[in-house]
Amino acid sequence: MRLVPVLAGVLLASSLSRAAPAAGADPATANLAAPVLIGSAGVFALLDDEFADRLLLGLQYRGAPRTSWSLRPGVGVLGGEDGMSYLYADLARDFALPRRWIATLSFGFGWFNNGDRIEVVDAREFQTVLAVSRQLGRGTRIGLSASHVSNGGWSSPNQGTETLALFVALPFSRWR
Numbered sequence: 001m002r003l004v005p006v007l008a009g010v011l012l013a014s015s016l017s018r019a020a021p022a023a024g025a026d027p028a029t030a031n032l033a034a035p036v037l038i039g040s041a042g043v044f045a046l047l048d049d050e051f052a053d054r055l056l057l058g059l060q061y062r063g064a065p066r067t068s069w070s071l072r073p074g075v076g077v078l079g080g081e082d083g084m085s086y087l088y089a090d091l092a093r094d095f096a097l098p099r100r101w102i103a104t105l106s107f108g109f110g111w112f113n114n115g116d117r118i119e120v121v122d123a124r125e126f127q128t129v130l131a132v133s134r135q136l137g138r139g140t141r142i143g144l145s146a147s148h149v150s151n152g153g154w155s156s157p158n159q160g161t162e163t164l165a166l167f168v169a170l171p172f173s174r175w176r
Contacts, residue, residue: 032094032102034139035063035172042145042165044080056080056163061172062092069093074106078163085113086149088127102141104131112149122151125160131167139171 040058060076071091078086088110095103105128112125126149133143145167150160 032096032135033064035061036139036141036169037061037172038076038167038169040078040145040165040167042163044078044084044163045161054080056084056165058165058167062169065094074108083113086125086127087111088125090127090129092129100135102133102135102143104133104145105129106131122154124151124154125149126152133167133169141169143167143169 038058038060040056040060042056042058043054044056045054056078057080058076058078060074062072062074065072071093074090074092076088076090078084078088088108090106090108092104092106095105097103108127108129110125110127111123113123127147129145129147131143131145133141135141143166145163145165147163147165148160149163
């Protein structure tokens with residue numbers, strides 16, 4: 001259970017150095033290399049109508065791209081009503097689309113506390129995310145993300161949940 005905080009610390013420390021955009025880089029995508037702070041609001045248990053208290057709030061730090069595949073390490077937390085929470089570390093890849101649109105795919109692992117509502121059997125949970133955002137001025141992005149959190153068959157039953165959230169991503173350089 002101590003693996004996630006250690007992994008999160010390693011990813012955060014390795015992400016603090018900022019990757020500089022290449023000389024002559026397209027200004028519309030140059031800010032994709034900057035670390036970002038992401039705030040989100042949405043719902044847990046998107047597909048389960050039985051849950052009336054599904055609000056979620058999230059905060060994530062996503063570092064600069066690493067590796068030849070431009071993977072971005074991140075750490076984050078989602079919290080919801082009735083004590084639901086998810087602490088995770090992930091790797092994400094941004095794909096620049098026309099007209100300042102960006103698609104992001106990410107895969108993460110963390111610990112989920114279901115607050116006795118979703119009935120997750122195993123706290124160790126994987127998360128897959130698809131996000132679409134629009135880059136605004138000075139690297140700020142606004143978008144929509146959909147995710148699935150489950151144990152991936154690690155234990156049975158595999159009770160998972162889906163989330164849907166609006167988010168704002170701000171370049172980390174604004175906070176320094």
